[in-house]
Amino acid sequence: MTRYTSVTDADRSEMLATIGVSSIEELFADIPAGVRLSRPLSLGQGSSEQEVFEEFRALAARNTSAEDEVSFLGGGMYDHYVPALVDSIILRSEFLTPYTPYQPEISQGGLQAMFEYQTAISELTGLPVSNASVYEGPSAVAAAGYVAKHTNRRKRFVVSRGVHPHARECLRTMAGAWDMEVVEAPLNQGTTELPELTDDVSAVIVQQPNFLGAVEDLETIAKAAHEAGGLAVAACDPLPLALLKTPGESGIDVAVGEGQSLGNRLDFGGPSFGFFAATEALMRRMPGRIAGETKDVDGKRGFVLTLQTREQHIRREKATSNICTAQALNALAGVIYLSWLGRRGVVELVELMLQRTAYARERLTALDGVFGLHDRPVVREFALELDAPVQRVIARCREHGVNPGYPLGRDYPEHENGLLVAITERRTRADIDRLVDALSAAVAAEKPVVGVTR
Amino acid sequence: MIREADDTLTIFERSKPGRRAFSPPELDVPERPLDELLSPELRRAEAPRLPEVSEPEIVRHYNRLSKRNFDLDTGFYPLGSCTMKHNPKLHERIAALPGHARLHPLQDPHQAQGALELMWRLQEALGEIAGLPHVSLQPSAGSQGELAGVLLTRAYQEDRGERRTKVLTPDTAHGTNPATVTMGGYEVVKVRSDTEGNVDLDDLRAKADEDVACLMLTNPSTLGLFETGIEEIERIVHGVGATLYYDGANLNAIMGICRPGDMGFDIVHFNLHKSFTQPHGGGGPGAGPIAVSERIEPYLPRPQVVRREASTNGAEPFYELDHDRPKSIGRLRGFQGNYGVFVRSYAYICSLGAPGLREASETAVLNANYLLARLRREGVMEYVPAAYERLCMHEFVLSGEPMRRELHIKTLDLAKRLLDHGVHPPTVYFPLIVEEALMVEPTETETKETLDRFAEVVAEILKEAREDPEVARHAPYTTPARRLDEAGAARRPIVRQAM
Numbered sequence: 001m002t003r004y005t006s007v008t009d010a011d012r013s014e015m016l017a018t019i020g021v022s023s024i025e026e027l028f029a030d031i032p033a034g035v036r037l038s039r040p041l042s043l044g045q046g047s048s049e050q051e052v053f054e055e056f057r058a059l060a061a062r063n064t065s066a067e068d069e070v071s072f073l074g075g076g077m078y079d080h081y082v083p084a085l086v087d088s089i090i091l092r093s094e095f096l097t098p099y100t101p102y103q104p105e106i107s108q109g110g111l112q113a114m115f116e117y118q119t120a121i122s123e124l125t126g127l128p129v130s131n132a133s134v135y136e137g138p139s140a141v142a143a144a145g146y147v148a149k150h151t152n153r154r155k156r157f158v159v160s161r162g163v164h165p166h167a168r169e170c171l172r173t174m175a176g177a178w179d180m181e182v183v184e185a186p187l188n189q190g191t192t193e194l195p196e197l198t199d200d201v202s203a204v205i206v207q208q209p210n211f212l213g214a215v216e217d218l219e220t221i222a223k224a225a226h227e228a229g230g231l232a233v234a235a236c237d238p239l240p241l242a243l244l245k246t247p248g249e250s251g252i253d254v255a256v257g258e259g260q261s262l263g264n265r266l267d268f269g270g271p272s273f274g275f276f277a278a279t280e281a282l283m284r285r286m287p288g289r290i291a292g293e294t295k296d297v298d299g300k301r302g303f304v305l306t307l308q309t310r311e312q313h314i315r316r317e318k319a320t321s322n323i324c325t326a327q328a329l330n331a332l333a334g335v336i337y338l339s340w341l342g343r344r345g346v347v348e349l350v351e352l353m354l355q356r357t358a359y360a361r362e363r364l365t366a367l368d369g370v371f372g373l374h375d376r377p378v379v380r381e382f383a384l385e386l387d388a389p390v391q392r393v394i395a396r397c398r399e400h401g402v403n404p405g406y407p408l409g410r411d412y413p414e415h416e417n418g419l420l421v422a423i424t425e426r427r428t429r430a431d432i433d434r435l436v437d438a439l440s441a442a443v444a445a446e447k448p449v450v451g452v453t454r
Numbered sequence: 455m456i457r458e459a460d461d462t463l464t465i466f467e468r469s470k471p472g473r474r475a476f477s478p479p480e481l482d483v484p485e486r487p488l489d490e491l492l493s494p495e496l497r498r499a500e501a502p503r504l505p506e507v508s509e510p511e512i513v514r515h516y517n518r519l520s521k522r523n524f525d526l527d528t529g530f531y532p533l534g535s536c537t538m539k540h541n542p543k544l545h546e547r548i549a550a551l552p553g554h555a556r557l558h559p560l561q562d563p564h565q566a567q568g569a570l571e572l573m574w575r576l577q578e579a580l581g582e583i584a585g586l587p588h589v590s591l592q593p594s595a596g597s598q599g600e601l602a603g604v605l606l607t608r609a610y611q612e613d614r615g616e617r618r619t620k621v622l623t624p625d626t627a628h629g630t631n632p633a634t635v636t637m638g639g640y641e642v643v644k645v646r647s648d649t650e651g652n653v654d655l656d657d658l659r660a661k662a663d664e665d666v667a668c669l670m671l672t673n674p675s676t677l678g679l680f681e682t683g684i685e686e687i688e689r690i691v692h693g694v695g696a697t698l699y700y701d702g703a704n705l706n707a708i709m710g711i712c713r714p715g716d717m718g719f720d721i722v723h724f725n726l727h728k729s730f731t732q733p734h735g736g737g738g739p740g741a742g743p744i745a746v747s748e749r750i751e752p753y754l755p756r757p758q759v760v761r762r763e764a765s766t767n768g769a770e771p772f773y774e775l776d777h778d779r780p781k782s783i784g785r786l787r788g789f790q791g792n793y794g795v796f797v798r799s800y801a802y803i804c805s806l807g808a809p810g811l812r813e814a815s816e817t818a819v820l821n822a823n824y825l826l827a828r829l830r831r832e833g834v835m836e837y838v839p840a841a842y843e844r845l846c847m848h849e850f851v852l853s854g855e856p857m858r859r860e861l862h863i864k865t866l867d868l869a870k871r872l873l874d875h876g877v878h879p880p881t882v883y884f885p886l887i888v889e890e891a892l893m894v895e896p897t898e899t900e901t902k903e904t905l906d907r908f909a910e911v912v913a914e915i916l917k918e919a920r921e922d923p924e925v926a927r928h929a930p931y932t933t934p935a936r937r938l939d940e941a942g943a944a945r946r947p948i949v950r951q952a953m
Binding site: 001002003004005006007011012014015016018019020021024026027028029030031032034035036037040041042043044045046047049052053055056057058059060061062063064065066067071073075076077079083085087088089091092093094095096097098099100101102103104105106107108109110112113115116118119120122123124126128129130132133135136137138139146164166167169170172173174176177178179215241242243244245246249258265266267268269270271273283289290291292293294295296297298300301302303304306307308309311312313314315316317318319321322323324325326327328329330332335336338339340341342343344345346347348349351352354355356358359377379394403406410425428429430432 | 462464465466469473474475476478479481482483484485486488491492493495496497498499501502503504505506507509512513515516517519520521522523524525526527528531533536538539540541542544546547548549550551552553554555556557558559560561562565566567568569571572579582583585594595596597598600601604605608628629630632633634635636637638639642679680682684685708709710711712713716717725727731733734735736737738739740741755756777783784785786787788789790791792793794795797801803804805806807808809810811812813814816817819820821823824826827828831844845847869870873878879881884898899900901902928930933934935936937938939940942943944947948949950951
């Protein structure tokens with residue numbers, strides 16, 4: 001008997017007798033002999049809890065996490081501090097173990113938390129309607145594309161080269177199935193330069209701040225998209241939105257984004273959550289669950305899943321999306337985190353990152369052989385260009401316990417020696433100074449021979 | 455007068471200017487004027503109106519909310535097709551180890567060998583369970599796995615110069631199947647079920663033509679029945695050059711007993727939050743890896759975790775992310791998938807091993823059949839008969855239609871009355887082909903005593919309804935909220951806190 005089952009041998013005999021069969025085997029009589037597996041699965045014999053713990057600890061020990069080095073990696077996920085109360089609340093069985101709240105009478109806690117989450121996302125984005133979460137950031141961009149496709153039935157997406165490379169690829173994956181075209185808008189001095197928009201543009205999609213850290217002018221982009229009759233979509237980093245002009249204020253129709261930086265750990269890329277917010281006009285085209293306020297038969301306030309006629313379990317092939325299970329627990333961590341920061345705290349946190357990022361950028365770009373890739377305003381991330389092979393520079397920094405950032409070459413071949421540096425509130429001035437020293441020495445050691453001009 | 459404690463106040467309504475839970479780290483760099491770093495025209499007009507609350511208030515607020523939720527750790531949760539099995543506590547501990555939890559997704563693979571090896575080992579294990587050799591862990595949930603399956607089918611067929619337009623789904627399919635088909639750019643064609651609850655083979659033959667790209671099938675079906683004609687289904691579908699897709703929602707019935715690959719399926723998705731114990735989290739996170747046959751492999755999503763054997767003797771193999779896959783359908787999401795879910799699910803597979811997984815499925819099927827037999831013995835089948843008189847697999851479907859006719863309570867009323875007995879109701883009104891359907895999946899982790907009690911509770915509710923149907927019609931009475939006005943909520947949607 002496994003440690004997670006509770007049927008004893010005596011139970012089994014009694015249960016089989018009640019069913020009226022003589023063996024477990026008989027219960028599987030409907031499975032044709034031709035498709036039966038005639039041997040045990042080749043998977044080992046099982047292990048004790050303690051053995052499994054030790055094995056997984058050993059696997060964890062072979063990873064270099066943000067605990068083990070001074071890391072400036074970003075590029076869509078960030079090493080922020082997650083307060084203790086987030087863990088303590090989301091580990092409660094009442095939040096951790098229920099299914100989607102199909103029975104609202106016994107799911108008021110989860111439904112109200114979704115409603116609060118939607119409110120917080122609506123405040124951050126400045127858009128009136130948020131759903132209860134989607135999978136994560138990059139696929140949320142494709143989901144926004146699906147909304148645009150259904151809204152105007154046009155043939156083309158214009159996506160900025162400043163949008164996360166994974167998000168652009170997700171959009172391309174889906175656009176193929178929809179017989180739609182994806183056109184990339186180039187970056188000029190770090191920000192998006194829109195091409196002439198024609199009347200077949202379904203949506204213009206940008207990122208705020210973009211992948212290279214630069215703050216985009218959403219207002220101009222939204223205006224251009226609307227003039228062409230398309231939707232304006234912004235993939236946003238949620239924390240900088242505490243300071244930046246909101247998508248709502250800028251005329252954006254759909255704001256999506258990666259929610260990891262809101263109280264979720266890195267987890268090697270997931271699970272986190274994606275957010276999806278939009279204008280009132282698009283509410284009934286949105287994907288996923290939406291919690292709404294209502295009353296029970298006693299007239300008491302309560303919460304339910306609402307506008308379900310958009311969804312797959314009701315509308316089937318006519319649904320606005322196929323999404324079912326999303327990221328409720330991660331979104332809960334998000335709203336707890338935002339409540340912890342609070343109205344003033346969220347601004348203080350982002351201003352702190354803004355100051356430290358400015359300090360890091362100034363010191364690093366002052367180094368010999370290190371240049372800013374652009375000089376646009378940034379919040380907690382910026383891009384550098386090195387006058388030395390970036391992979392070798394990273395390897396040298398690593399010898400000093402510093403991971404200087406993400407090399408841009410794979411995603412941006414035009415910036416072969418580009419380096420993306422993220423400064424969260426966990427990186428102190430001392431950490432930044434250590435990065436400056438490590439990078440300075442590494443670039444000096446790896447720079448082309450003196451006398452060769454750049 | 456004493457003021458009433460209101461459990462429905464939101465965190466925003468508990469806000470008071472001046473309260474705070476966060477104290478920022480010290481500003482340890484020279485401060486520059488804000489306008490210099492971010493000019494006013496780039497900034498928002500006012501700060502987001504997040505709540506102003508202290509730590510004790512946040513903790514009390516969410517603890518109070520948690521008590522207004524029913525959960526699997528508290529009681530029986532026989533929600534059909536959702537596989538609400540126990541979520542081992544060990545998994546939260548190991549997933550939280552910093553080497554997993556604080557590992558950055560863009561870390562250089564050399565510094566993430568433990569994570570990549572874990573993913574590779576999970577791929578191998580899932581491939582063995584499915585009987586298909588190649589696995590991508592990338593999809594975020596079952597529905598994204600389905601989408602991957604449809605896109606893989608399209609890529610495979612287009613590569614062979616075929617452009618097909620239709621995808622077949624049985625009338626018992628989960629809603630995600632037809633929704634996915636549309637999203638993947640195909641037309642849905644529904645296939646009927648026969649009187650035994652199997653796919654109607656004549657209807658399938660009539661609809662399977664050269665325009666059909668794929669058949670999406672759940673086996674056992676959402677009726678909890680194994681498709682006895684699976685071998686013929688395979689011949690029909692492959693006979694017209696279509697692919698056969700396995701929706702893994704019900705995999706919990708067959709682990710170690712039979713394998714989708716051996717039934718001829720080309721593509722399979724797993725719900726790691728169902729058969730493999732990832733906690734459901736009140737609606738996610740989950741993960742929906744896919745396993746595929748050799749001919750579909752070139753099209754798998756990018757990147758793929760691969761193992762490179764060391765060139766020198768005695769050296770460790772190296773695990774890396776292979777981006778160089780020219781025929782790939784591309785990415786479905788960012789980074790490498792829901793790694794935290796992989797940790798938990800692989801721990802489950804390690805804990806149980808081959809004998810344990812088989813025992814889990816056997817016990818799941820035993821529990822379901824026992825509960826069905828116990829309901830019979832309670833004499834309730836007159837009112838809620840099994841939709842099909844067969845042995846079931848890990849779940850079964852009842853029809854509440856006679857109950858509605860004779861006792862004047864609907865399936866919905868029975869479900870709501872169950873809440874008063876501390877039991878989560880089965881899935882209701884699904885599958886659509888059964889009138890007043892109740893879909894019951896007890897899972898292997900429940901005791902015989904729990905199943906006995908459920909049968910007794912159902913009998914008690916029906917007895918009560920014979921005496922006075924009004925009781926069930928107005929249930930529940932003891933829950934944090936009573937029946938809620940869902941129609942009103944949809945008519946005038948309030949989807950955020952007004953301020």
